[in-house]
Amino acid sequence: MTTTGTSWNLDRARALDAEDPLGEARRMFALPAGTIYLNGNSLGPLPTAAATRVRETVENEWGGSLSAGWIGRGWMDAPERLGDRIAPLVGALPGEVLVADTTSVVLAKLLGAALAARADRRVVLSSSDNFPSDLYVAAAVARRSGATLRVVDRSELVGALDDTVAVCCLTQVDFRTGALLDLPGLTEAAHAVGALSLWDLCHSAGVVPVGCEVNGVDLAVGCTYKYLNAGPGAPAFLYVRRELQGALDNPVPGWLGHAEPFAFDLDWEPSRGIRKFLTSTPPVVALSALDAALDVFEGIAIEEIRAKSMALGELLADFVAAAGVADLELASPASPAERGAQVSFRHPRASDLVASAARRGVVGDLRPPALCRFGLTPLALSFEEVFHGAEVIVDVARALA
Ligand SMILES: Cc1ncc(COP(=O)(O)O)c(C=O)c1O
Structure with missing residues (x-):
């Protein structure tokens, strides 16, 4: 073209x-x-199709199946199933993406997990033009983990990476100007000092080929209500590179991320794979809108x-x-x-x-x-x-x- x-x-x-x-x-x-x-x-x-699907979900699935829908209609599996549908759009593998919560909440979860896994490093690095909510979340999570958020100008990021940085947390597309950050280069630079990379893909998912896998991205979050067209307040997604899933713990370990949610054990046992990052009951109606919205991307x-x-x-x-x-x-x-x-x-x-x-x-x-x-x-x-x-x-x- x-x-x-x-x-x-x-x-x-x-x-x-x-x-x-x-x-x-x-x-x-x-x-x-x-x-x-x-x-x-x-x-x-x-x-x-999202309008039709939501109506069907409400009237036929919720109205018709009632509580049997959790298993019979596949509601329980929707966070992983829809994560697998988002995966090719961000260059991730099956089993690396989960749909849950909101962007700020999944960001807090993954930052908390990263800081706990890198206990010898006490800095979260970000850029001053990052989306402010990401900076609020990063500052608060860092503080509660006994770490600090170091915010520098975008041009100074590489120089600010050193062996104190646990995680470099950035947004791939600048929400003000649309400028694309150098995701491959900054991910590589983070890895060169032993830090993890965490990318906010809110303005990338559905329009920019992120290449999580080929670029070695460790962690990512994003929303589904912008270029994935899943509707106002639609749930977010998180990505955790397969090799890291065993080493990272969900800092908000709810029952839905438990290996046996219905055993009602007193102790939390993580589910296998990406599902352990789930906390709560899936928002079934909102997920049905996302499912229909993702149909538009089918074959493209x-x-x-x-x-x-x-x-x-x-x-x-x-x-x-x-x-x-x-x-x-x-x-x-x-x-x-x-x-x-x-x-x-x-x-x-x-x-x-x-x-x-x-x-x-x-x-x-x-x-x-x-x-x-x-x-x-x-x-x-x-x-x-x-x-x-x-x-x-x-x-x-x-x-x-
Ligand atoms: C880049 C970026 N990150 C994070 C957020 C916050 O998303 P949420 O309201 O789902 O927490 C937004 C919202 O527009 C955003 O543009």
Whole structure:
């Protein structure tokens, strides 16, 4: 898919749609008429099948099977089964991903586990531009483990890695600018000093080929409500590299992670494999929405999604650059290879820009004071839609100039 070279026009966008191997997936999403939704980095759009599946789960499974559903309908196994469906999207192996809790909670669990396993090292390293919730969690977990959180500028991460660092905890895609961190390089640098790597994949899962396995990632967490489109407040996932699963303990050892939950033993015995990181009863209705949302990815390689994502981002960034509107400048890296599925712009009246664009049906979001973010869900967007979205953004910015 080539997007560089000539300038953008509607015919060119339509020509890309005509040859788009993922174009059919657009029909699997229900979006309000007249809306161009460029906010998939906040909340993914609704896959049509998710609405049907949730209704079926509620009416047939819950209503029809009642408590027999825990075994008869496979509710108990859903956290691992759905983890295995997410695994190929993040380059993990079967048995390495589990769906549970929320991102902040699974982050607390994995950081706690990592600090307990590396008792001789008392530093968690992170970057100052990490998602703030991750830093709150890391600071609190570190404090309770007798460790400290060391936060440095992203450019100083490699230099800050030493033999005091137990775990290097970073987010692969910057939530403000969409900048992609060097996951392979930083993971290798962490390993070189004997530290574990823990990656937040919230803005990666479903759009960036993370390659957990090939890059030797030790631990990861992520949400399913952004580019996996599983709905507001959908559960999170955690990844623990297979070789580490025996050595790490779940710091919140609930009954569902017990080897025999229904034996009701007084002592906690970990379940085998990734399941030991489970704590509580699975949220069955929410998991059914995730299951349907993952159907949309069936038969599609993450590399194909990445190719379309880069092309869509290039359209938006190039169109805006070519328009040369005063005060509207790219805040994301200029190269598509260096950003996730998001393009951000800086504008002194960012709030007005986002609000005016929304009134014209183009939904993005704001990171105050001056950032407008546009998250491009590749399976739910056509090139034509992104072209019209770019036109509106430019129009609105011109009106504000
Ligand atoms: C990068 C990142 N990490 C963590 C979180 C927090 O997720 P949760 O609300 O599921 O704990 C978010 C939420 O948007 C996020 O963008």
